Amino acid sequence: MSTSSSRPARRVIASLLILLGLVLVPVGVVGAPVRTLLTDADAFVDTFAPLAGEPAVQEAVADGVAGSLTGAIDALALPSAVTDPLRQLIADQVGDAVASDAFTRAWRQSLRLTHAQLVATLSGDPGSALALTDAGGIELQIGPIVAEVRERLVANGAPFAERIPDVDRGVLLYENDDLGRLAPAYDLVMMLGAWAPWLAAALILAGVAVAARRRRAIIGTGVTLVVIGVALCAALALARGRVTSAIDDTVVASTAAGAAYDALAAWILWPAVAVAAAGAVAVAAAAIGPRIRRSR
Numbered sequence: 221m222s223t224s225s226s227r228p229a230r231r232v233i234a235s236l237l238i239l240l241g242l243v244l245v246p247v248g249v250v251g252a253p254v255r256t257l258l259t260d261a262d263a264f265v266d267t268f269a270p271l272a273g274e275p276a277v278q279e280a281v282a283d284g285v286a287g288s289l290t291g292a293i294d295a296l297a298l299p300s301a302v303t304d305p306l307r308q309l310i311a312d313q314v315g316d317a318v319a320s321d322a323f324t325r326a327w328r329q330s331l332r333l334t335h336a337q338l339v340a341t342l343s344g345d346p347g348s349a350l351a352l353t354d355a356g357g358i359e360l361q362i363g364p365i366v367a368e369v370r371e372r373l374v375a376n377g378a379p380f381a382e383r384i385p386d387v388d389r390g391v392l393l394y395e396n397d398d399l400g401r402l403a404p405a406y407d408l409v410m411m412l413g414a415w416a417p418w419l420a421a422a423l424i425l426a427g428v429a430v431a432a433r434r435r436r437a438i439i440g441t442g443v444t445l446v447v448i449g450v451a452l453c454a455a456l457a458l459a460r461g462r463v464t465s466a467i468d469d470t471v472v473a474s475t476a477a478g479a480a481y482d483a484l485a486a487w488i489l490w491p492a493v494a495v496a497a498a499g500a501v502a503v504a505a506a507a508i509g510p511r512i513r514r515s516r
Contacts, residue, residue: 227432234437237427241420242444248417249452249495253487255413258342258406264335265328267483272327274479278318281327285365286314313372322368329364342406435506442502449496456485456492 257264271277289310317323424441431437460481 230430230432234427234431237423237430238437238441239427241423241427242441242448244416244420244423245445245448245495246452247412248420249491250488251409251413252417253413253491254409257484257487258339258409261332261335265331267487268331268480269324269328271479271483272324277479278323281362281365282314282318284362285317285369286311288362288366289314289369309373309376310369313376314369317365317369317372323365326365326368330362333363438502438506442499442506445499445502446496447499449492449494449499452492452495453489456489460485 257267290307293306293310317326428434428437428441460478
């Protein structure tokens with residue numbers, strides 16, 4: 221078969237390979253970071269640990285911890301002469317606790333517990349204490365923070381504080397019906413997050429290698445990568461507004477939800493920027509390279 225007669229077949233094969241690779245690019249950009257956060261507890265904790273300094277997060281956690289402790293006190297059926305001062309002491313100690321360095325340590329422990337339970341829930345472990353609620357909400361497990369406050373109460377001589385039991389509950393951080401769809405997609409995210417980036421790169425490179433007109437293929441692919449990267453960045457910005465506007469009075473304040481979203485979105489933003497940059501470099505190299513060679 222002559223070179224001219226083989227060109228249509230090469231064009232079709234190259235186009236299909238590049239198209240499949242480009243389709244997988246956004247899948248890899250989103251799936252790989254999400255997979256990392258689900259499989260690496262340290263990455264999850266390090267990503268959300270800075271939120272411990274957010275006032276809105278501290279307020280939401282303080283309310284949840286205080287509610288858990290006062291509920292435990294009520295369950296002891298103590299006389300009001302004991303419980304009323306103890307309630308005020310709990311409020312004071314909780315406020316002091318969330319503003320202390322100890323809260324940062326307890327927050328990290330809570331994040332680690334939340335990560336373990338979230339992964340167990342998404343992977344279908346029947347023994348997991350849900351971090352993802354039936355209504356589509358994500359909860360922060362506050363057991364370690366409650367334990368920290370209980371120790372403070374005991375240290376301050378609070379009566380009956382040592383009788384407060386361990387708490388196995390969470391503070392609702394965010395609620396959206398779409399989150400309920402995460403569990404069925406867990407296995408798919410695990411698979412695509414691992415293979416999509418590499419498969420996308422391999423398909424695109426193979427398509428360019430097969431293309432009869434490689435320079436044109438590189439320029440077209442590069443322009444498309446720039447568009448994909450910019451579109452992903454724009455989608456992240458638009459999604460942030462949707463996330464914060466979906467918050468109601470029963471959940472963490474929108475400022476805290478925005479901070480949590482920013483921490484998560486950063487994992488996707490930089491790969492999206494890298495995709496756009498790689499596309500721009502490819503276009504520039506393909507456009508300028510021949511001119512440089514001719515000038516020599």
